[in-house]
Amino acid sequence: MPLLLVVVAVGGIFLVTEVLPWTLSRQTAVKRNGKYDVIIIGGGATGAGTARDCALRGLSVLLVERKDFATGATGRNHGLLHSGARYAVTDRESAAECIGENRILRTIARHCVEPTDGLFISLPEDDLGYQTTFVEACHRAGILAEAISPEEARRLEPSVNPALVGAVRVPDAAIDPFRLVSANVLDARLHGAEVLTYHEVVDFIRTGNCIEGVVLRDASSGELKRVEAKVTVNAGGIWGHLLARKAGVEVGMIPAKGSLLVFGHRVNQMVINRCRKPADADILVPGDTICLIGTTSDRIPFEDIDKNEVLSTEVDVLLREGAKLAPSLATTRILRAYSGVRPLVAADDDPTGRSVSRGIVCLDHAERDGLEGFVTITGGKLMTYRLMAEMATDLICRKLGRTAFCTTATTPLPGSKSESKRESRRGRREFISMRAGEKGAEGRHGDRVEKISFDKPTDAALVCECEQVSVAEIKYAIESLDATTLVDLKRRTRLGMGTCQGHICAVRAAGLLGRASGDSEGALSDVASFVNERWRGVCPIAWGDSLVEAQFTQWFYEGVCGLGEIVDKKDREEMI
Amino acid sequence: MRYDTIIIGGGLAGLVSGIELARSGSRVAIISSGKSALHFCSGSFEFWSEGMAAVGSIAEHNPDHPYSKIDPKKIARYTEQTKDIFARAGMPLVGSAEANHLRLTPLGALKPAWLTMDEYVTFEAVGVSEYRSVVIVAIEGYLDFYPEFIAKGLEQMGLECHIREISLAEFNRLRQSATEMRAVNLSRTLKGSPLREFAQRVKALVEDEDLVLLPAIFGLGEERGLQIVEEIVGRKVKVAATVSASASGVRMQKRLTDAFQSLGGVFIGGDRVVGCTIDESRIVSLNTANHEEEEFVAENYILATGSFFGRGIVATPEEVYEPILGLDVVPQMARKEWYADDILDAQPFQKFGVATDSELHPMIDGRVVENLYAVGSILSGADAVKEGCGAGVVIATALMVAENILAYKHK
Structure with a gap:
């Protein structure tokens, strides 16, 4: 249900309740007169990063998200840590931002980044002359770009199209957006921020020309809550357009949909791009056990931003173009298809005209529209989230008259603070003796794996065999990472993201979730929602082995288990 | 290698027809790739979830259903025959042809069942x-x-x-x-x-x-x-029942295979049919991956290779086909029509399978293959999940074909 569109009349109908989110807080910044310094709307990378930056600077923070973290564009892209090379020719400023952030994230978010490097390849039909322009532009933006021979490219990346006529090596990398957001939220909370997921902003509290907070609806109880803050930040991605409108200002965003395909195994070890002007399906990124091809790019109406539909015509383009980068994609199993919506910001709707050229848009609505206490941070990319957060937090501090400086460029995220066990044990016997689930957890949580207990043998048992997710990791995600549903658990741990796309693991995890919450009925209805979330991604590509799995999934959940009888059809329609 | 009947597929359908034929003294071989849905068996078999009383009228409402080719009067006998096969194999079943009973699923639902292992x-x-x-x-x-x-x-x-x-x-x-x-x-x-x-x-x-x-x-x-x-x-x-691979299902597969072999049946495991010679409208011989130089020859052939899960039929982005003999598969429709939005709702792809005549002979380009029969979930027209007829279709068609083959032989 598009909860964002629901308008609730302001007046006496609000149930005014004390908001008491559960927090890990150690050094809670003092909330004065029940008012936060800042409320941040949106649990994507930008919102989570802003919450962290604000918390590190000593502000009292509330982060609110209508669903779970990373459910919008943050979790629906390539997971590419751009070197900036892609923008070097067309947008030098973005390129420079990218390479700067690229270097920072490799250090502060080490456990979320896999330093793969990337290739920009020229195929016989491409203009090889563009390569020279490209390399020069990269150098001007400060990006290390080295033209290499086709032989060298084939040696470095055996999956690359052998017909290539040229290649440039750049410092691209892979980044896991779910881990990144999770670590930012965790650090924000460790520094006193409070967090509410599944809480949607249904209205703003407004006095005269000032936004003084928000009215939230708790998705599980339907209850309305008022929370006040000196500054409210709109970090809602494409939904930020509607939020701004609700607050009474216009931020002219244009929804741009991009679709991607996930393949069942990792065909390439380096990121492979086409060395030409950016176009459809010209980036292939490896990540964990899989690889991703994307994206298409289409403007869609606002009515469709929650649909996340992938059309068969898009699947066809992705497959056709993808096979040009790495021919073996044509015969590799496709696991699923998904799409996300990026907020493009229209220049003519921004009267200041300053921010647009940079891609990142940071608006003080007091200055721009005469609306006090309201800030919008949008545009940009996943990989410039930290810079966007810094810009937003600088603005918030200015508005609050605070002088604290940004430290996020040098302060590692939780998980990247120390050398991990895996790094220190590499090649040694202790590494080999680590349990499968512990290795998996370490890859995902970095040094935070110390907080996950594998002492009891029952905790080491695997819930998800494809992705090596153990009982211990599921418990940790429930207890420490705000996971309340199976789909949340998927985003925290990769549960059900592997080749089987969530068969038995959903039931196993539901058993653990039901035990933790004491609500086994809720856990079962959650299984239906999880299985259908997986099916949405499989449906556009359900042929071959994927249809074999789909038939088994339906036969198991509906036939063997009778899930459809347990979970009411009406509830399921709401899920879909 | 000459047999009276060669069965392609060693799951429930292949084993049940194989056991019935072997018990009557036929020389039977089963060629099995080793993958079987039985490994995930819930301990129960379903025949028709709306109730056994409704089985007689299926042909009226649902002429494309495999049950429309089965004489409803025979169902009571098939039920007894099934219980007999399983009892001899050391796994007694409870249940009847008159009424469904309820089984308990791993998630706590109560679902109608036809026959259930008596331990459950x-x-x-x-x-x-x-x-x-x-x-x-x-x-x-x-x-x-x-x-x-x-x-x-x-x-x-x-x-x-x-x-x-x-x-x-x-x-x-x-x-x-x-x-x-x-x-x-x-x-x-x-x-x-x-x-x-x-x-x-x-x-x-x-x-x-x-x-x-x-x-x-x-x-x-x-x-x-x-x-x-x-x-x-x-x-x-x-x-x-538990989730994941089922101990009862693995045991069932093993006991039925043993029963087939102890009746003199030849079970060729870990092999698959890769080639076939067809003369006019009859299969002359088969070749397998592991026995390239040998020809498998029989009077009759039974195809029991399953649906998508058993690889009896295969989907590409454009079409669904039968990979061994190139049999006619129905229905053919655009890919977007194959699916429903809710995975727990009826999925049109579940009814895909080979087209057959009234005696379950499949066809190639509309022409019947006379000495070939299709049994089990490779048959088109049944939705095993939503109709609750998976094992029923498998067992009833396997018994019917075995019966027909034996009847012709005695003629």
């Missing part, structure tokens, strides 16, 4: 239970059996449920590998003294409950595993 807990109807209270026994650290979910289903039946947990030293060895605590491995461990120790521990935690419910993890380590537990516990002991 079943009920005659909603609210009709011979038990008053039950102790559901969970195993520490075993993730594929959910006493809380199962209790929900039993509470609906008016049973008072108690959940208790036990552990066993022998299971610790399995725990050393994170993926070993699974029904099949537990079942293999439960033999000899560990089985008896297990039973003693169960006995120790039973109070005044009149039913002890255990996960279905018996029969692989020791054939009579559950009966031994029941004797030691001294109370009625039943099992409920």
